[in-house]
Amino acid sequence: MRQIIAIFILFLFTISAHAQTWTNTVSGTITVSTVLSITLSNQAAAPSFATSSDYINGKTTLNYTQVAIKSNVNWIVSVQAQSTYFTPQTQGGSTDMPATVLGFRLNGNVSFTTLTTTSQTLKTGNKGNAAVTGNTYNVDMKFNPGFNYNGGLYSIGMVYTVSQQ
Amino acid sequence: MRYFLTILLLCSMVNGFAANNYITIQVNGGMNYNINTTTGLETDQTITNAFQLKVLNNSNACHVYVRLSAWNYPAAWVPVNNYPLQVIWSSDDSPNDANIASTTTVNTSDQLLFTQPSHAGATPYNYYYKLKLLALGYTDYIPGTYNYTFTFTMTEP
Numbered sequence: 001m002r003q004i005i006a007i008f009i010l011f012l013f014t015i016s017a018h019a020q021t022w023t024n025t026v027s028g029t030i031t032v033s034t035v036l037s038i039t040l041s042n043q044a045a046a047p048s049f050a051t052s053s054d055y056i057n058g059k060t061t062l063n064y065t066q067v068a069i070k071s072n073v074n075w076i077v078s079v080q081a082q083s084t085y086f087t088p089q090t091q092g093g094s095t096d097m098p099a100t101v102l103g104f105r106l107n108g109n110v111s112f113t114t115l116t117t118t119s120q121t122l123k124t125g126n127k128g129n130a131a132v133t134g135n136t137y138n139v140d141m142k143f144n145p146g147f148n149y150n151g152g153l154y155s156i157g158m159v160y161t162v163s164q165q
Numbered sequence: 166m167r168y169f170l171t172i173l174l175l176c177s178m179v180n181g182f183a184a185n186n187y188i189t190i191q192v193n194g195g196m197n198y199n200i201n202t203t204t205g206l207e208t209d210q211t212i213t214n215a216f217q218l219k220v221l222n223n224s225n226a227c228h229v230y231v232r233l234s235a236w237n238y239p240a241a242w243v244p245v246n247n248y249p250l251q252v253i254w255s256s257d258d259s260p261n262d263a264n265i266a267s268t269t270t271v272n273t274s275d276q277l278l279f280t281q282p283s284h285a286g287a288t289p290y291n292y293y294y295k296l297k298l299l300a301l302g303y304t305d306y307i308p309g310t311y312n313y314t315f316t317f318t319m320t321e322p
Contacts, residue, residue, distance in 0.1 A: 022319040022320075025315060026314070026317075028296075030306075032200045032310075033308055072206060072306070
């Protein structure tokens with residue numbers, strides 16, 4: 001009898017100590033891709049060449065375009081002309097005015113880089129949104145066609161590319 | 166002999182109770198995120214009806230907890246202070262739920278989701294949850310794959 005009671009008590013302890021916790025798990029995945037975004041805004045109007053001084057010296061437009069970068073990796077922005085020559089938009093315009101009559105620079109820099117169809121670095125920066133220092137900046141343009149081309153309205157594409165450093 | 170039979174009967178009863186206590190997880194809307202846009206990085210992403218917990222506890226009241234039990238990340242990632250996942254209670258079909266936590270930011274410690282008084286029968290109560298990924302931003306989470314595991318624990322007081 002005593003032995004049975006002992007077994008019973010032991011059994012109760014065993015039960016009370018028995019796991020009273022149940023668990024289950026679930027898993028998931030967060031995949032973060034490389035994200036790069038470039039936004040151009042506040043583009044100024046194309047300059048007008050009206051005087052001989054304009055043709056002799058060229059014309060500079062400060063803050064011609066504002067560039068804003070958002071990226072989760074360190075980035076590099078490069079610039080190139082979309083075509084070798086300008087496209088005349090008016091009758092009689094020259095078809096041989098090259099992209100190289102344009103120059104670009106970061107606002108605040110001194111020298112201009114000649115625009116070509118080859119990609120050239122404009123700026124590098126750190127990951128972050130557009131509010132991060134250095135991720136929003138302005139670009140100056142210099143237009144200097146000289147006297148070699150007919151009067152008229154011309155256009156050319158300028159390609160900004162942001163990529164991972 | 167009579168005592169022995171009593172013990173056997175108790176054994177079978179206890180085993181029967183144990184068989185009617187469980188917690189299971191049913192994934193409905195998914196547990197995965199694919200962040201590949203600026204909007205995805207800048208805004209919270211919520212999966213509605215992400216999962217449901219099925220809770221059956223015949224033997225006693227129980228507390229249900231959640232914690233982050235595994236978190237695997239890209240080798241170059243530098244850990245930040247807070248984990249970006251929240252479980253958000255949507256609804257349940259329990260008539261007497263208690264201590265419901267409406268939003269829980271999951272971390273590596275057990276956090277109470279709700280308390281369920283014991284109930285008879287074999288039909289579990291269902292607790293439905295949304296899953297929210299807080300905006301990761303541009304600097305804290307490098308590109309790559311982050312795997313996580315939630316452990317749900319049902320404990321009797």
